[in-house]
Amino acid sequence: MTPTATDSMKSNLGEAGSHLKQAAGHAGDALKGAAGAAGEEMRLGKAQMKSELADGALAGLAAVEQAGAASREQVDALMDKGRDLIESASDLIRERPLASFGMAFAAGWIIAKLARSGDK
Incomplete structure (x- = not known):
């Protein structure tokens, strides 16, 4: 008996399904391999x-x-x-005790004057 067009179509669809199933399996294997490599x-x-x-941390x-x-x-x-x-x-x-005393006295007088002017 000669296969009908319907039988041929069913056969081709079955073969296509088989190929798709194998392709999906290979894709899964590839993804698993890629995930493993990425994990590593x-x-x-x-x-x-x-x-x-x-x-x-050691350098710090x-x-x-x-x-x-x-x-x-x-x-x-x-x-x-x-x-x-x-x-x-x-x-x-x-060396210069009088000059030092005069400078210390002048500095004290200036500081005292500044302190009094800040009170006002």
Whole structure:
């Protein structure tokens, strides 16, 4: 018996359905593979990010430790400059006691005058 057009159509539709089913299976496999690869890339990226964050934290802690030492250096330098200034003022007072007394008196008088004018 010769196949009818309806039988041929059913056969072709069945074959097309079979191909579509296989294509869907392959697409699913491809998606699973892509998801697996993406998951692996995500795990690798996460590990690298954690490593960089840890290195950054260590560098930050080292900078904080150095900041303490740097501030001590600056305080020491300021203290040395202060001692030098006091020493030079002391030398000036020994060399010119009258001029030093006059300047101190004038500075006190100006400060007192300014303080009284602020009360008004």
